Amino acid sequence: MRPAHPSNATSKLNSQQRNPTNDMDLDDRILLAQFFSCEFPYAKWCHRLHIRVSYILLSQHSFDEALGRFRAGIRAYNQVHDVPSSLESGCHETLTVA
Numbered sequence: 566m567r568p569a570h571p572s573n574a575t576s577k578l579n580s581q582q583r584n585p586t587n588d589m590d591l592d593d594r595i596l597l598a599q600f601f602s603c604e605f606p607y608a609k610w611c612h613r614l615h616i617r618v619s620y621i622l623l624s625q626h627s628f629d630e631a632l633g634r635f636r637a638g639i640r641a642y643n644q645v646h647d648v649p650s651s652l653e654s655g656c657h658e659t660l661t662v663a
Contacts, residue, residue: 593621601638603645610642 591599599605600618618638622631643650 597621600642603642605642607646607648 596605596614596618605614619631619635622635625631626634642648
């Protein structure tokens, strides 16, 4: 058996640290409601949940509609949680669309 790649282990650890209650088990409707109301705890927000919200929206809407909703949601969420928009944080349009 091959050992885990160090970066994978670090990513898993960081995800568990930021997401200790395993919010990946949240019902899609609850996750979306908490995200769009900006009530989802910022300390638990992680890349996996970012991707999951994107996936849920894409499964329910056209690409353009999902992108518009997600873009607006991320900007509102970041504003409520005082996340500055910069190259290091906030909404990165190119990565969001990609």
